[in-house]
Amino acid sequence: MAVPDVEAVMRSCPLLAGFPDTAFREVAAMARTRRFGADDPIYDRGSMQSTLCVIASGTVRITSVNAAGREATLIIFDAGSWFGDTVFSPGMPRVYGATAHEEAVIVELPGEGFRQLMASYPESYPIALDLVSRRLWSAMSIIEDDALRGVTARIGRRLLFLAEIQGVRTSSVEPVALKLTREQLANMMGMTRQGVHSRIKALENRGLLALGYGQITLCSPRALQAYIQSLD
């Protein structure tokens, strides 16, 4: 992967959209670029740093591990997304871990510098609040699914959610390929590999998914969405 243009990456990050043009020189000056291989840890739960991370390329998963060592993937972020749970809560240890999902390049901003920058350009605040609010709704909609929907619908909605994070509209008719194994999806859903298997197999038989090795393709997000709503 070529050296990323740090300033271009930062300009495309929605969280920084409120910064004026002139601010991006400052942003670039304090940024640091890091490269990760697949499954390399980016930071661990409990670590005390609080940087803002922007994904220049690749994908990153946010994870949580229980005492028994079982790992749950909470979200997978794609290039252009930002993460770093404690950026807005200085002094807090990281609540979740972050791991490179595929090979990834991350541009990192020190938390303190980023917060000072926001304070210098208060126009950026309402944008950040809007974005964090929307993430809160996404999370709540998953909780809602767990409480309200059957297993097949939940798997379908989670797949659509993952596609959405990659910038795909659920109304799209274009196929979307998700790079994840049945097991990773199972871990995200709190299910077993076999349990997920039988459901996605059924979705494949309906022509809604195409299953590959380490990959799940949504043939048509819109059709999947329509099918799921018919289940409700």
Add this chain to the structure above:
Amino acid sequence: MAVPDVEAVMRSCPLLAGFPDTAFREVAAMARTRRFGADDPIYDRGSMQSTLCVIASGTVRITSVNAAGREATLIIFDAGSWFGDTVFSPGMPRVYGATAHEEAVIVELPGEGFRQLMASYPESYPIALDLVSRRLWSAMSIIEDDALRGVTARIGRRLLFLAEIQGVRTSSVEPVALKLTREQLANMMGMTRQGVHSRIKALENRGLLALGYGQITLCSPRALQAYIQSLD
């Protein structure tokens, strides 16, 4: 319930903690007080208003309903808390519904006025970002539970979460009474009344809970937390 002192309610709301003393006259001037009986709707999913609501007294539940009419409670907020999902995203329809859980008095601020006020006092922004971030983590920790933990642990953690919203520290040893029926708890967890019953009965037998009619008392949050961790 007596007429609430609007200004006092607003001063105690953490979301407004960044406003200077002088701002609270403006806040009080734009506020509107509303009273609700138990189970009265405060606003419905999809409605286009975007006010900020602060609970002067009583409790409020945030809900979601599926096509089949089954309702899931996502959160229950207590006096002093604030809610109103789209305050920070003007133009969006309400994502979730809000209903008075017990009889409640709500102080409501017009979204537009509130946002302008924040812009006038930018010191308030970092506080709001911190608070919304923390709510995001709470939501994610529930997703984590669903994926990682067994049913008993999940019920216990949810009870602790509800206590926390009421301002109770999980390290507390004082009993906390939660006003909710087995059925409401079941709806929150995506379980049946009977399923919840057998688990909380077991927790009662261990002396961790005291069960009453329409009420669940955590005898000692700290002890409950310790027991749950032992399950993991």
Add this chain to the structure above:
DNA sequence: AACAAACTGTCAAATGGTTTACATTTGATG
């Protein structure tokens, strides 16, 4: 080309939670 490692497909048995049904208790109302 051969091999190992990771991922996938599939099945029977065991488990755990839901469903269904009914008896009992509690709190509110007249």
Add this chain to the structure above:
DNA sequence: CATCAAATGTAAACCATTTGACAGTTTGTT
């Protein structure tokens, strides 16, 4: 205080999902 609706306790049959076990497939590596 009598009555009723709502909330709770309990148990059996049922069903969906997990467990555990193993064979087949793909990918990448030597």
